[in-house]
Amino acid sequence: MTVWDELVGQEPVVEVLQRAVAAASSGGSGMTHAWLFTGPPGSGRSNAARAFAAALQCERGTGCGECHSCVTARAGSHPDITLISTQGLSIGTDQAREVVRAASLHPSSGRWQVLVVEDADRLTDQAANALLKAIEEPPPATIWMLCAPAVEDVIVTIRSRCRSVVLRTPPAAAVARLLVERDGIDAQAAREAAQASQGHVGRARALATKDEVRRRRREILDLAGSLRTPGSCLRAAATIHELAADHAKDLADSADAKELADLRAGWGVEERGKRPAGYAGALSALEKEQKRRRTRLSRDAIDGMLLDLLSLQRDVLAVQLGSVQDPGDLVNADVAGEVQTLARLGTAESTLRRVDAILECRESVAANAAPLLCLERMMLALAA
Amino acid sequence: MASPFGSILLVTGGSEFLADRVRRKAVGQIREADPACEVAESEAGRLVAGELAALTSPSLFSTSSGLVITGLEDLVDAAQAELLAYAAEPSSDVAVVLVHGGGNKGKGVLDKLRKNAAVHEVKVEAPKYERDHVTWVRREVTDLGSTIDEEAAALLVTAVGQDLRALAGAADQLVSSAGQGVRVDREVVAQYFGGRADVRGFEIADAAIEGRLAAALEQLRWAEANKVAPVLVTSAFASGLRSLTKLADVRGGLRDNEVASAIGAPPFKVRALRSQLRGWEPEGLARAMDVVARTDVEVKGGGADPAYALERMVLQVAAARRG
Numbered sequence: 134m135t136v137w138d139e140l141v142g143q144e145p146v147v148e149v150l151q152r153a154v155a156a157a158s159s160g161g162s163g164m165t166h167a168w169l170f171t172g173p174p175g176s177g178r179s180n181a182a183r184a185f186a187a188a189l190q191c192e193r194g195t196g197c198g199e200c201h202s203c204v205t206a207r208a209g210s211h212p213d214i215t216l217i218s219t220q221g222l223s224i225g226t227d228q229a230r231e232v233v234r235a236a237s238l239h240p241s242s243g244r245w246q247v248l249v250v251e252d253a254d255r256l257t258d259q260a261a262n263a264l265l266k267a268i269e270e271p272p273p274a275t276i277w278m279l280c281a282p283a284v285e286d287v288i289v290t291i292r293s294r295c296r297s298v299v300l301r302t303p304p305a306a307a308v309a310r311l312l313v314e315r316d317g318i319d320a321q322a323a324r325e326a327a328q329a330s331q332g333h334v335g336r337a338r339a340l341a342t343k344d345e346v347r348r349r350r351r352e353i354l355d356l357a358g359s360l361r362t363p364g365s366c367l368r369a370a371a372t373i374h375e376l377a378a379d380h381a382k383d384l385a386d387s388a389d390a391k392e393l394a395d396l397r398a399g400w401g402v403e404e405r406g407k408r409p410a411g412y413a414g415a416l417s418a419l420e421k422e423q424k425r426r427r428t429r430l431s432r433d434a435i436d437g438m439l440l441d442l443l444s445l446q447r448d449v450l451a452v453q454l455g456s457v458q459d460p461g462d463l464v465n466a467d468v469a470g471e472v473q474t475l476a477r478l479g480t481a482e483s484t485l486r487r488v489d490a491i492l493e494c495r496e497s498v499a500a501n502a503a504p505l506l507c508l509e510r511m512m513l514a515l516a517a
Numbered sequence: 518m519a520s521p522f523g524s525i526l527l528v529t530g531g532s533e534f535l536a537d538r539v540r541r542k543a544v545g546q547i548r549e550a551d552p553a554c555e556v557a558e559s560e561a562g563r564l565v566a567g568e569l570a571a572l573t574s575p576s577l578f579s580t581s582s583g584l585v586i587t588g589l590e591d592l593v594d595a596a597q598a599e600l601l602a603y604a605a606e607p608s609s610d611v612a613v614v615l616v617h618g619g620g621n622k623g624k625g626v627l628d629k630l631r632k633n634a635a636v637h638e639v640k641v642e643a644p645k646y647e648r649d650h651v652t653w654v655r656r657e658v659t660d661l662g663s664t665i666d667e668e669a670a671a672l673l674v675t676a677v678g679q680d681l682r683a684l685a686g687a688a689d690q691l692v693s694s695a696g697q698g699v700r701v702d703r704e705v706v707a708q709y710f711g712g713r714a715d716v717r718g719f720e721i722a723d724a725a726i727e728g729r730l731a732a733a734l735e736q737l738r739w740a741e742a743n744k745v746a747p748v749l750v751t752s753a754f755a756s757g758l759r760s761l762t763k764l765a766d767v768r769g770g771l772r773d774n775e776v777a778s779a780i781g782a783p784p785f786k787v788r789a790l791r792s793q794l795r796g797w798e799p800e801g802l803a804r805a806m807d808v809v810a811r812t813d814v815e816v817k818g819g820g821a822d823p824a825y826a827l828e829r830m831v832l833q834v835a836a837a838r839r840g
Contacts (some may be wrong), residue, residue, distance in 0.1 A: 363799045363806075364766020367759060502814045506755045510810035513803040 136187040136196040136203055140177055141311045141334060142303030150185045150299065151196075157245075158194045166294045167268050167277040169253070171284050172300025175333025178280040179218075179251045181300060186214045186278060190243040202243060213243040218251035228298075229260035233267040236275050246275045253279035254286035263331060265398075268294050300392075301330035312341050325467050331444060353441045354468050357475065360516035370508035373438050381431035389423050409447045435504055436495060443491045445472065450484045452476040490514035521547045522581055523609040527630055527638045531619030534643035534681045536760075540585060540616055547583040547612045554612075556583035561593030569599040573611050580610055587616040590623035597626045604633040643681060650674045654684055656702060661692040665701040672706045678715030678743075716740040718753030721831065726757050730835045736830055747816035747823040754809045754834065762802045764790050768823050801837040808833045 137147050156163030168185070170178040187206035188196030190213060197203055205211040215235050217224070232248060238247045250256070264299070268277050268291060277295070283289050284297060308327035311334065312318045318326070318341045326341035329350065339346045353376075356369040396402075396419055400412045444464045451457040453476045460469035479487075494511035498504050521543065528539050544556055557572055564586070572584050584590075592600065600615075607613070617627060630636050644653045651670045658665040665673075665688075677687045691701050691709060716736045724733035740750060764778035764787075777784040808830055815826040 331823050362766050363762045363802050366803075369761050379808055497810070497819075500814055501817050502810070502819075503752065503755065506751075506806075506810045506813050509755075509759070510807050511808055517803065 135198040136191070136207065137183040138198070139315070140181055140184060142307030142332075143177065143181065143300050146167055146181060146298055146300055149342045150181070150188070150243070154185070154191075154194070154196065157189055157439045164386050166271050166275065167295040168279070169287065169292065169295035169297045170278065170280045170282065170300065171282065171286075171297065173302050173332070174282060175330070175335050175337075176300040176302055177334060178282075178300060179249065181298065182249045182251070182278040182280055183214075183216075183355070186245075186247040186249060186276075186404055187211070189245050189247060189276065190214065205315045211243065213240040213245060214247045214249065216249050216251060223255045223257050224250075224252060224260050225257055226263050229256065229263040233264060234270055236267045236277070239272070240274050244274065246318045246455050247278065248275070249278045251280050253291075254281040256287070258288060261291050265290055265294070303334065305332065308332060308334055308337050312337060316342065318342070322371070324461075328462075328466055329444070331464060349380075351468075352376070353438045354445055354465060354471070356512075357442060357445055357515065358471055360512060363513060363516070366512035366516050367509055370505060370512045373435060373508050377431045377434035377438065380434040384430050385423065385427045388426075390422065392419060432498055432504065435498055435508070439491055439495050439498075439511075443488065445475075446488050446491065447486055448472045449479070450481060450488070453479070453481045453484060487515050488517075520550055521583075521612040522550065523607055523635065525604055525607060525613040525633070525636045526628070526726075527615045527617070527627070527636050528641065529617045529619065529627060530641035532641045532643035532681065533618065534685070535643065536616055536618070539639050539641060540587070540614055543612075543614045544583065545586060547614075550612075551579070551581045552580045554581045554583050555579060556585060558585040558587070560591070561586050561588045561596070562593075564592065564596045566593075566595035566599065569596055569603065573603055573608060573613070582610065583612045583614070583681060585614045585616070587618075589615050589617040589626070590620065592623060592626060595688060601626070601629055604630055604636060606713040607635040612731070643699070644679075647671075647674060647679070648757070650679050650684065651680070652738055654688055657685060657688045658692060661688060663692045663695060663699055663701055665691070665706075666703070669701055669703045670705045672703060673710060676710040677714065716743065716745065718745065718750040719757070721750055722753040722757040723789075723793075725754070725831045725834045726761065726796075728835055728838050730832070733831050733835065734828065737827060741824055741827075747827055748813070749811045750827055750828060751809055751816055751830070754830065755806075755813070758802060758805050758809060758834075760786070760790055761794055761797060762799075762806065764794055765797070765799055765802060796838045798839050805834045805837040808837070 137151070138455060140147055153164045155161070168182070170182050172178050172181075179268055183206070184196065187198075187203050190202045190206055190211060192200040192202050198207070200209065201419065207215055209216060215227070215232070219228075219234055220505060232250070235427055236246065236248055238246055277290070279287060279295060287295075305324070305327040308330070309320070309323040310325035312326065313320055316338060322341055323337075326337045330337035330340055340350065353373065356372060360366050360369060396415060398413065400409055402408055402412060445468075448457075448463045448465050449472055451463065452472055457463060460473075463469055465472060476484075490511050494507045497507040497510075526539075526543050528536050528543075530536060547556055555578065559568075559572070573582075576713075603613075615630070617623065631638060644650045651667065651674050654670040654673055655665055655667070658670070673687060673691075674684070676684050676778040687710065691705060693710070694724055695701050695705050716739045718740070721733050721736045721740060724730075724736060737750070760780055760782045764776065767776055767779050771779070773787045774784050776787050780787075780790075782790065812820075812826045812830040814820070820826045
């Protein structure tokens with residue numbers, strides 16, 4: 134298995150990168166020192182960057198996936214491949230300066246010093262500016278790889294210093310094949326998951342392997358058929374709101390507890406007795422940060438569920454306009470019957486109005502409006 | 518009143534306004550007892566070890582002295598020991614006033630102080646419920662040398678709100694304009710504070726939902742003038758309409774308690790909700806919710822003018838009612 138195998142449905146990109154690897158080892162043209170990987174979420178931007186990094190370091194020069202260098206690169210422990218990412222909201226100047234220092238080092242064992250910034254869209258403007266000089270003229274053996282959803286997410290001065298690599302949304306068939314080959318999922322389930330996730334490889338995998346994720350998605354899709362009275366709309370909105378809060382709680386609780394334990398250990402706080410001066414401030418700063426993260430997680434979860442609802446409306450519209458012949462081609466093929474029913478009940482115009490309602494709700498939630506209220510408004514509009 | 522010298526007055530409790538008042542009154546008494554006396558005031562947090570001894574010693578210029586220490590909860594350990602030592606053997610020429618800001622901090626030193634014979638404690642607690650505020654206003658007016666009846670006091674509390682400083686100011690104004698010894702009645706209060714109201718979002722929402730448009734708009738203006746955050750108004754509308762919409766969905770024949778648990782509202786509100794619901798159709802409720810949700814985005818920076826957005830929301834919600 135070579136390092137390129139996990140890049141699903143990105144054949145054109147893989148070809149470009151392989152040519153660059155060949156050029157890098159032969160000294161020909163086609164290699165450059167800074168790369169910007171962009172593509173929709175789930176398309177494998179950071180995977181592409183990592184595969185490229187591994188191939189550059191490969192002892193056989195191809196990205197064989199078997200030599201010592203390839204194995205350590207895949208495990209994330211290669212000494213000359215530095216991965217920069219964040220769990221927080223942004224990458225600040227402190228972290229960026231640290232990276233600049235690492236960029237000036239000579240590779241210790243491999244041929245290149247590779248720096249992969251996985252969340253280049255989270256660089257603050259100041260942090261991005263701190264990187265500028267290092268990206269423009271790195272030492273001869275240093276390679277930069279930045280990943281972001283779109284080129285616009287990176288400031289223009291960085292953009293102009295990088296060679297752009299654009300990944301596409303992988304075709305459902307390719308994602309399904311990966312699920313079958315890598316994760317051993319049966320063909321039918323893999324196909325459904327690949328379609329329902331609309332090319333997001335990670336989501337497809339979660340849908341195919343985790344019952345809970347599947348159940349949650351079904352619950353959301355079933356809501357669309359349950360909207361009759363205004364009261365039922367409010368209940369549907371409350372359901373989404375609670376599911377999102379639970380989801381955020383699942384993810385945040387353990388992280389919160391660990392951070393709190395670390396903080397207490399760092400300040401030497403015991404169960405009883407006096408707290409050291411300054412601890413209260415540090416504690417409240419941590420709690421504020423954790424609350425912010427929880428809000429973000431729950432908003433992200435709401436957004437994900439809205440996307441599910443949106444894909445359902447998309448299917449309904451496709452059926453209404455007669456552009457889908459085989460029910461198996463629907464994004465939500467597993468609920469094709471319901472899609473047919475919803476399509477019969479409304480017209481293309483009413484479906485478009487519903488799509489607008491969902492999109493407006495996404496915008497309002499992103500604009501910091503009260504999420505429950507936005508959801509209620511949307512559900513009432515869906516029922517109208 | 519016994520002489521303030523040689524004793525320690527301890528003021529405790531959470532109401533800063535009332536504590537301040539007691540402190541000022543005590544200082545007045547000290548000055549009255551000995552006009553030549555010097556009164557020093559310091560914050561407990563700034564006292565360093567040894568300073569307390571200097572402050573409680575007689576001054577060169579007068580035989581007696583007064584000492585006021587505020588923020589007793591911030592007293593450092595060393596100074597605490599000195600204070601307790603002084604409390605055990607107070608000087609007969611020194612009057613001490615200690616003010617503790619309430620809460621649990623520094624509770625240890627309070628407990629130890631209370632055990633001394635020289636320490637007299639005055640507890641000040643702010644009234645909690647509206648009824649207590651009415652009683653407080655009545656006593657306040659009596660202290661100022663007039664009387665006020667229950668109804669007039671209640672009217673004053675609704676108009677001014679529950680901030681003690683504002684209430685005390687209002688009582689003072691009423692007594693000085695009505696004249697000492699004159700009974701303050703409803704008319705006098707209405708003359709000075711009529712039409713004014715301490716409005717909360719829920720009152721505006723209820724008025725709009727019940728179709729009392731003029732009252733809703735008037736209260737909204739008062740809320741703006743009183744700097745009520747626009748988000749509180751939209752959230753009050755949302756929660757009012759949410760309860761109504763849920764109530765509309767509950768089938769008939771249930772008792773109030775069952776309905777209350779079904780819609781997640783307190784039982785005593787169910788009757789009010791039922792009468793509000795009589796003015797609404799499901800479509801109207803959906804329309805009103807839509808307006809409120811849009812307004813919520815607008816007051817959070819989505820629109821140019823929050824005040825305009827709120828006023829339009831009140832009009833549109835009232836218009837969404839039946840008929």
